[in-house]
Amino acid sequence: MGKPSDAIDPISGPVNTAARDERRRALMGGRSLLLLIWLALLPVPLLGFNDYVVSLGTSFLINLILIASLNVLIGYCGQISLGHAGFYGLGAYSAGILSAKLGLNPWLGLPVACLVSASAAVVIGIPALRIKGHYLAMATLGFNAILAVLFDQLVPWTGGPNGLLGVKPLAFGSFALSSQARIFPLVWLCSGLVMLTLLNLIQSRVGRAIRAIATSEIAAGALGIDAFRYKLIVFVLTAAMAGLAGSLYVESNLYASPESFGFSSSILLVAMVALGGWGRYSGAFLGALIYTGAPQLLLTFQDAQLLIFGAGMIAVLLFFPGGLAGAGDSIARLRQRYWS
Amino acid sequence: MSAGSAGATALQLLFAGVGNGAIYALIALGFNVIFKSTGALNFAQGEWVMLGGMIAAAAIASHAAIWAGCLVAVVTVAAVGLLSERLIVAPLKRPTPMLITLLSIGLAISTKSVVMLVLGKDPAGYPGFSGDAVLNVFGARIPAQTLWIIGITLAFIVIAHVFFERTILGKSLRAVAADRDAASLVGINVQHSVMWSFVIGALAGGVAGAIITPQTFTSYDQGGLIGFKGFSAAMLGGIGSLYGALVGGLVLGLLETFAAGYVSSHFKDAVAFIVLLIILFALPSGLLGRSEAERV
């Protein structure tokens, strides 16, 4: 690090160039690392894994979209949403119904899913975000509860409790993406774009504004930041991403059922964000890993899974404020306090 | 009052609405007390209601008298509230509303799963305090339990009123809710106040669960929805306002019941959500509340 320049210079005085360049290099690092990780993931279906493993990979990437977007909303913007699974479901059902019931080209499902979820987010977000406080949490909980009832009851459209059948797979002409290995690249691409979008957002002027709002809306306002507007933007954007995840889900499973989209799932997603590390970009990877992997590992302890998540969430929030992603820091801090 | 069937139906719905409203009022009261002392939304509130019903059912199934079973349930839930605060909230270095809200979500998940593991997934219930007696009032059929619910809730509200207005502990809770720093300057132990608010919140939830279960039965996954409705009631009356909880609960209960009776029963659960949206949109401070500006 270079030396600081003299303190009593006028505003346009000499600038600390060396440190400035180093910071710029650090900024680039995030994007390059992401690119590397993504390239490493691409060959997964080509490595001869069976369909089951590849489907795990697909699930992981879809869950990553969900958890990373929710993480930005909760961890960076400070707004708790308990309706994320609802937007996920809206996306899944919109895309599914489009091809299964309306006979339209399934490719339309992807943008339509984003639009439907985004529109719903606008309707809920405007009243819920206008006032300071965590009213969004409750409003989204109620919203999710209503949605779950709708998914269950509107049988001619959604198939009711038995689920939506007859979803058409995505296809390039006659080449249908109807196997796990074939749909993986699309999911890989979409999730990569989502992660890149979120990274760019966090590292921008808007990202800083969002984080300022989460800490002190009053101070943010004094600096010219329209808290309501940004909260709404983030809420709608992340809802759209959840919708996208839903369309990818329905196209990779060719099926959707109300169970996955209730407010219990929304609450679990929040737990995953907390476990992984809210407000940390890498936290989403850990959260998605846990969310995807735990049911596989805990097969014999299915019922205990919920308890493990709940207790784990509490433990993490109490002892590891940075989540598991921040465990390194927390351990270092604990060590510093007790060993020095 | 006319004894015609339309009048009888209306009377029936009225009592049902007030009965449900009383439950929502209790839950809203629990929310408000904790909100006032911590600024957080307690997502475990609904689970405490469910817990009250489930524990009472388990006790009664083990041959306890109905009164005794309910008492055990209420005391246990209050203890759970106390423990939750001591173990989870008190140790926090930076007890921000956001963090406490998130923790209450973890608590809700844990409570629900413990009940599922220990007491099973099956719905549970027990007879009302007067068995399954139903009264006939001007042609309207009113379950005795509804009257018990209204009576017990009223008693609870009166006791709460006396507690907050007349006792030192109650007044110190109000002081902390009004201004934490000023309260601690005059020697009030703020941390204890938070603890008591959790106990009271859990107490309200446990009582609500114990007295409503004869009518609705309960199971491990019923907490979320009823907690949400209680919150809607709290918002309707004005979050943080104790009398708002009463007003909000009653209005919500009546709206819900009349909507279900005159429009469609499918609609019932949606009413709370629509009410919440309307309140957030048009009257965020609720019917009785005052909006609180954040002081810097």
Place this chain on the structure above:
Amino acid sequence: MSESATLLDVRGLACRFGGLQAIADLDFGVREGEIKAIIGPNGAGKTTLFNMISGVIAPSAGQILLSGESIDRLPSFQRAGLGLSRTFQNLQIFKDMTVLENVMVGRHARSHCGTLQAVLRTSRSVSEEREIRDRSIELLARLGLSERADEPASSLSFGESKLLEIARALAASPRLLLLDEPAAGVSHNAALRVGELIRELNREGLTVLLVEHNMGLVMDISHSVLVLDHGRKIAEGPPVAVRNDPAVLAAYLGEDDDA
């Protein structure tokens, strides 16, 4: 002193909290290019006044005009765009961000790239980001915080945090800076340096309105002093005149005078 325009104009301002009249019938102006201090015993309403000017609280009566334009109905975030910046008595630094990022947020009102440009990383957003960063680094250097630039803001000492808030408020190149007790709780030397900084900034054209208890600082740097007591103006004028005003002395009787 030459007649300069009135930058901030407060007319008939009042603020009521329930039964408490925090500010009553307040009239004063801040001329462009001056340093004006607001003093008064505790509870006189000084921070409430700041909160009304910056938009945190709505006045119950009266008007606030910035360069002749009424701002009292505008939300807080719009006032920043008009050249108004402030610091807070209870520090409101963003603890979860680095020192540098705190200052960069300050530049928000003078930058424009929105969500779409941020997400797409357009060349415009990249160059704007560079400009924000460079300017923020310069400000940190000026305030003597360069070495702490990449550290979390929570690691700063109290005095450093106060400087950070000032740097952040300056990032938006304001015309009028409201400083809420900039010298409170800092050492004597630090207070002197703050005073020196304010004078420098003022020489460069910044109009400053500050609330302060440190009488030495107030007497030293202000062109004009306004005295509040129980929400009302009891004196206004050059520092020396106000200091000797019997009404002011009476209001402070029983208070510690640390001049």
